[in-house]
Amino acid sequence: xxxxxxxxxxxxxxxxxxxxxxxxxxxxxxxxxxxxxxxxxxxxxxxxxxxxxxxxxxxxxxxxxxxxxxxxxxxxxxxxxxxxxxxxxxxxxxxxxxxxxxxxxxxxxxxxxxxxxxxxxxxxxxxxxxxxxxxxxxxxxxxxxxxxxxxxxxxxxxxxxxxxxxxxxxxxxxxxxxxxxxxxxxxxxxxxxxxxxxxxxxxxxxxxxxxxxxxxxxxxxxxxxxxxxxxxxxxxxxxxxxxxxxxxxxxxxxxxxxxxxxxxxxxxxxxxxxxxxxxxxxxxxxxxxxxxxxxxxxxxxxxxxxxxxxxxxxxxxxxxxxxxxxxxxxxxxxxxxxxxxxxxxxxxxxxxxxxxxxxxxxxxxxxxxxxxxxxxxxxxxxx
Numbered sequence: 001x002x003x004x005x006x007x008x009x010x011x012x013x014x015x016x017x018x019x020x021x022x023x024x025x026x027x028x029x030x031x032x033x034x035x036x037x038x039x040x041x042x043x044x045x046x047x048x049x050x051x052x053x054x055x056x057x058x059x060x061x062x063x064x065x066x067x068x069x070x071x072x073x074x075x076x077x078x079x080x081x082x083x084x085x086x087x088x089x090x091x092x093x094x095x096x097x098x099x100x101x102x103x104x105x106x107x108x109x110x111x112x113x114x115x116x117x118x119x120x121x122x123x124x125x126x127x128x129x130x131x132x133x134x135x136x137x138x139x140x141x142x143x144x145x146x147x148x149x150x151x152x153x154x155x156x157x158x159x160x161x162x163x164x165x166x167x168x169x170x171x172x173x174x175x176x177x178x179x180x181x182x183x184x185x186x187x188x189x190x191x192x193x194x195x196x197x198x199x200x201x202x203x204x205x206x207x208x209x210x211x212x213x214x215x216x217x218x219x220x221x222x223x224x225x226x227x228x229x230x231x232x233x234x235x236x237x238x239x240x241x242x243x244x245x246x247x248x249x250x251x252x253x254x255x256x257x258x259x260x261x262x263x264x265x266x267x268x269x270x271x272x273x274x275x276x277x278x279x280x281x282x283x284x285x286x287x288x289x290x291x292x293x294x295x296x297x298x299x300x301x302x303x304x305x306x307x308x309x310x311x312x313x314x315x316x317x318x319x320x321x322x323x324x325x326x327x328x329x330x331x332x333x334x335x336x337x338x339x340x341x342x343x344x345x346x347x348x349x350x351x352x353x354x355x356x357x358x359x360x361x362x363x364x365x366x367x368x369x370x371x372x373x374x375x376x377x378x379x380x381x382x383x
Contacts, residue, residue, distance in 0.1 A: 004316075004317065004318060004319050004320050004321045005319065005320050005321065005365045005368060005369060006321045006358070006360075007320055007321055007322050007355045007356060007357060007358075007361070007365075007369060008321045008322055008323050008354075008355075008356050009298055009356035009357060009358035009361075010153055010154075010181060010204075010298075010299065010323075010354060010356035011323060011356070012203045012204070012209065013203060013204060013205065013206045013207075013358055014206065014358075014360065015203075015206055015207065015208060015250070016206035016207070016253075016254060016257060018253065018257060019206060019207050019208070019250045019253045019254045019257070020250070022249055022250065022252075022253040023208065023246045023247070023249050023250045023253070024246075026045070026048060026245045026246040026249050027246050030044045030045065030048070030245075031045075031245075032044050032045040032245075033045060033242055033243075034046045034048075034049045034242075034243045034245055035232065035234065035242065035243070045243075045245045048245055048248070048249050049069075049243055049245060049248055049249075050064070051249075051252060052248045052249050052251060052252025052253075052255075053065075053067045053069075053252070054252075055251075055252035055253070055255045055256045056200070056213055056251065056252060056255045058255070058256070058259060059183065059184065059188065059255045059258065059259050060183070060188045060189065060190045060195075060198060060215060061188075061189040061190060061191050061192070062190050062191070062215055062217075063218065065218065065236075066215055066216055066217060066218050067213050067214075067215055068213060068214045068215075068216060068235045068236070068238045068239050069211070069212075069213050069235060069239065069243060069244070069248050069251075070211075070212045070213060070214055070239055071210055071211065071212065071244075072201050072202070072203075072209070072210060072211060072212035073102075073104065073178060073179075073180035073199040073200060073201035073204075073212045074104040074212075075212065075228075076178075076199035076200065076201075076212050076213065076214035077102070077104040077105050077108060077147075077176075077178055077199050078104065078108050078228060079214050079225065079227075079228050079238070079239065080145075080147070080176045080197045080199060080214055080216075080225065081095070081105065081108040081109065081112070081145065081147060081176070082108060082112070082226070082228055083225025083226045083227065083228065083238075084144055084145045084174055084176070084197075084223075084225055085112055085117060085144070085145070086225075086226035087224050087225050087226045088144040088145075088174075091142075091144055092140075092141065092142030092143060092144045093116065093117045093118055093142060093144070094117070094118040094119075094120070094140055094142040094143040094144065095109060095112065095117060095118070095119050095120070095143070095144065095145045095146075095147065096119075096120045096122065096135065096138055096139065096143060096145070096146045096147070097109055097119065097120070097121060097122070097146070097147045097148065098121065098122045098123075098124060098130050098148055098149075098341075099121045099122065099123055099124060099337065099341035100124050100128055100149075100152055100154075100337070100338045100341045100342070101147065101148070101149055101178065102149060102153055102178055102180070104178070104199075105147055105149070105178055106121075106337075109121075109147075118142065120138045122134060122135060122138070122148075123341065124341055124342055125342070125343075126290075126342050126343050126344075127157055127290055127291035127294070127342075128152050128155050128157035128290050128291065128338065128341075128342050129157060129159065129160070129291070129294075130148065130159070130160075130164075132160060132163055132164070132167065135164065135167060136167050136171070139167075139171045139173060143171070143173050144173065144174065145173065145174050145175075145176060146164065146167075146168045146173055146174070146175050146176070147175075147176040147177070147178070148161075148164050148175075148177060149177060149178040149179070149180075149181070149182075150177045150178065150179040150181070150182035150183075150186075150188065150198075151179070151181045151182040151185070151186065151295075151296050152181070152290070152338060153180065153181045153325075154301060154325045154336060154338040154339070154354055155289050155290030155291075155295070155299065155301045155338060155339075155342070155354075156181075156290060156291075156295035156296035156298075156299025156300075156301065157290050157291050157294065157295055158182070158186065158294050158295060158296065159177075161177060161188075161193045161195065162192065162193045162194060164177075164194075165193050165194025165195050165196075166194050168194065168196070169194050169221075174196045174197065174221075174223055175194060175195060175196045175197070176195075176196060176197040176198070176199070177195055177197070177198050177199070178199045179198050179199060179200055180199060180200065180201040180204055180212075181204060181296060182296070183198075183200040183201070183204070183205065183258075184204065184205035184254070184255065184258035184259075184262060185204075185205070185258075185262065185266065185296055185297070185298070186262075186266070186296070187262070190215060190217065195215070195217070196216075196217045196221070196223050197214060197215060197216050197217065197223060197225075198214070198215040199212065199213075199214055200212055200213050200214075200215070202247065202250060202251040202254060205254045205255065205258045206254050206257070206258075206359070207247075207250045207251050207253070207254030207255075208246075208247045208250040208251070208254075210244070210247060211244060211247035211248060211250065211251045212251070213251065214238075216238070225238065227239065227240070229241060261359070265359045266297040267297075268359075269297045269298045269357050269358070269359065269361065270297035270298075272357055272361055272363065272366050273297065273298060273299070273300055273357050275363075275366055276300060276355070276357070276366050276369060276370060277300055277302075279366070279367070279370035279374075280302070280370055280373055280374055283370070283374040283378075284304070284374050284377045284378060284381075285304075285305060286302050286303065286304055286377075287302070287303045287305075288300065288301065288302060288303075289301040289302065289303055289339060289342070289344070289348075289352055290342065297357075298356055298357040298358060299354075299355075299356060300354070300355040300356075300357075301339075301352060301353070301354050301355075302352060302353055302355065303344075303348055303351055303352045304351055304352075304353070304377050305348075305351060306351065306380075306381055307351050307377050307380045307381060308350060308351060308380070309324045309350060309351055309352055309353045310324065310350075311380055312353060312373075312376055312377065312380060313353065315376045315379070315380070316372055316373065316376055319368070319372050320369055320372055320373070322353050322354065322355050323353065323354050323356075324336065324352070324353055324354065325338065325339075325352075325354050335349035335350055336349050336352065339352060355369075
């Protein structure tokens, strides 16, 4: 049976065949434990880990020893937030974030709040951007961390990361950014952008699921965090546990490919995205949620007035795979916290869908998607 056209690349991406090919030997042939370096099997694994660490570091202009491998961006977010909260508890208990962050950040902050920490949740404008003056005004002597995502997972808005990092450094505050959606899709440089910690994910860049990393700056300033997982002292004591060699190799290879192909891929995908919106808007009334300019090249978050998003998704599911927003919240019937924070009412939030293009998306698929979506929107409006 023919499968639906996949347009939900913010949720996950198919693994690149080149990544899979790179991973395969580390399942059965080169299966050694990277911590057992007394023989060739362990040395092979350690060499592969070191190579992948360098590949990830090359993507964001950091040193390989500043990369900590984790199970994904969610764990990286938790490690960054709880790690700083614990390590700097004697300095202060204030953290600044935004209302449109991923739940991995928001729920971590809410848990800290229940423990007595002071959390500031910055609002955003109708483009999904924080006010830099408001950010700076909320920094106090007790502030230990600022956590603002690089690019939003629902509306694609790209944050003013460099400016946020500059404010944080000027005020002596650690700056963390969740870059799960941005890493491998837009240029990121932790040095020029003043980033102290960065969360990344493998399965958002055509790599394997269950693998990610946390960048932790080791100078100017030296960032120290407390571990969440204890055991054998792996990853310099930050994240104990036998290293997932095949997946780490996959993350490294996916990073290498993304670095080489990111620019050209973004240009092609953005043209297809614009064509998709133009094709839909030529046939039915539709509006873009968020910034139509400063956003990820593969993102379209669309508002169809008087069309229930879940009904639209259900009608097209045999032909198209699209979503209402974050994959983490797909079973939650409450409106998108991102759209609500951007000042939209519940009616608009319930009538909005997220479309995520990928590097495998074709012009033919875009033409098909235009016809299917507009046909169903007209049908639902007539009902």
